[in-house]
């Protein structure tokens with residue numbers, strides 16, 4: 001698949017696969033094209049050649065809303081929620097009149113219970129990230145797509161988010177595709193990784209204890 005902005009090509013013949021229910025990480029430095037890749041997967045940016053396939057069905061050219069219905073849940077970089085709405089309102093917006101589903105999310109991220117009536121814009125980075133992941137989970141995705149979920153978040157909260165995502169992934173019902181610049185979280189979570197450099201896949205491998213050093217040597221950092 002190839003994609004870019006206007007005449008500028010950003011992704012060159014990139015091909016990645018996330019087997020159903022598995023966790024895959026795409027590692028790359030600043031500007032490698034990670035966010036662009038996820039936007040392409042969600043249908044927020046058209047591709048110029050190639051195809052996007054979900055569960056064997058070609059969804060190239062379909063709108064983001066159709067991909068959400070097909071099972072993609074997207075957590076964009078920067079934990080975007082509606083800042084002037086409360087935590088509760090942000091969750092209700094995705095699952096109106098579904099208190100039970102919202103309760104399940106609050107069980108997954110108990111820290112959100114204490115800030116239900118606080119405006120999202122006033123939450124900490126970690127709480128905002130948990131809210132953003134919670135909102136994506138409320139769409140009942142088969143594949144959760146995360147854009148640098150650890151960026152700007154305190155290490156203890158990163159550990160909590162990691163534990164929750166791994167727990168959900170371990171049921172085999174939720175696949176995970178995440179992009180990261182920092183290797184720790186991504187490689188602990190992922191069974192398979194790709195290295196993206198200047199819009200091209202330059203390496204890939206299985207996760208595992210030594211994956212961090214393998215990725216670092218591939219990324220030359």
Ligand SMILES: Nc1ncnc2c1ncn2[C@@H]1O[C@H](COP(=O)(O)OP(=O)(O)OP(=O)(O)O)[C@@H](O)[C@H]1O
Nearest residue numbers: 005008010028029030031032033034035036037181
């Ligand atoms: N809206 C846009 N219009 C034009 N070029 C863009 C746009 N968004 C990103 N780019 C360019 O595309 C390339 C890849 O950017 P992208 O944000 O996908 O990288 P990234 O790997 O996610 O980086 P980061 O870690 O900084 O988020 C960069 O050269 C960037 O300048």
